[in-house]
Amino acid sequence: xQSVTQPDIHITVSEGASLELRCNYxxxxxxxxxWYVQSPGQGLQLLLKYFSGDTLVQGIKxxxxxxxxxxxxxxxxxxxxxxxxxxxxFCALTGGGNKLTFGTGTQLKVEL
Amino acid sequence: EAGVxxxxxxxxxxxKQPVAFWCNPISGHNTLYWYRQNLGQGxxxxxxxxxxxxxxxxxxxxxxxxxxxxxxxxxxxxxxxAELGDSAVYLCASSRQGAAIEQYxxxxxxxxxx
Numbered sequence: 017x018q019s020v021t022q023p024d025i026h027i028t029v030s031e032g033a034s035l036e037l038r039c040n041y042x043x044x045x046x047x048x049x050x051w052y053v054q055s056p057g058q059g060l061q062l063l064l065k066y067f068s069g070d071t072l073v074q075g076i077k078x079x080x081x082x083x084x085x086x087x088x089x090x091x092x093x094x095x096x097x098x099x100x101x102x103x104x105x106f107c108a109l110t111g112g113g114n115k116l117t118f119g120t121g122t123q124l125k126v127e128l
Numbered sequence: 129e130a131g132v133x134x135x136x137x138x139x140x141x142x143x144k145q146p147v148a149f150w151c152n153p154i155s156g157h158n159t160l161y162w163y164r165q166n167l168g169q170g171x172x173x174x175x176x177x178x179x180x181x182x183x184x185x186x187x188x189x190x191x192x193x194x195x196x197x198x199x200x201x202x203x204x205x206x207x208x209x210a211e212l213g214d215s216a217v218y219l220c221a222s223s224r225q226g227a228a229i230e231q232y233x234x235x236x237x238x239x240x241x242x
Contacts, residue, residue, distance in 0.1 A: 058235055059236055062230070106171075108170070115173060116231060120168065
């Protein structure tokens, strides 16, 4: 069975500070990994994805994530957070089929 | 390119009433998904269509939920009768056939059952 754990339900950072959102996964092989962002009343927008190759992937809006096989992690980072980044962030994985398994999400609050 | 369109965006109904949600996927996307997102949770797949065929409906509560995708384009998800526990956001997503790992989501329908 595949699963995704996002250990932080809420995170608060100051605008301009760096950000790291944690994601751990359980899967029997190398998964395809995703980060999505969901703003209030909106659907999920894909930030970035990891399929293979370079373990540091760049996404939209200045986000990046690093795949670490040894730690079963795919943490999301941003060097300087903007107030508009306040939203809920979901990590997800698939084994290459069509079944996306999501984590429970991390709510990001940005203090001005 | 237009995104995934869903309607209505919000719906409030009393328990035991029926309700239906509509989804229009991105043009050219053969695969369509319905997800349910409970408050404070990530989305969970209810059903997946490849063209007109429901290829994965293992998580769909078939006693009260039904779905259809006539002509392999638009889709409708129905609940009859609704229960209090059905209050959630219902998300539709679509992807190209053969690239199903890249799913594009609509804005969702927020259902409140009173």
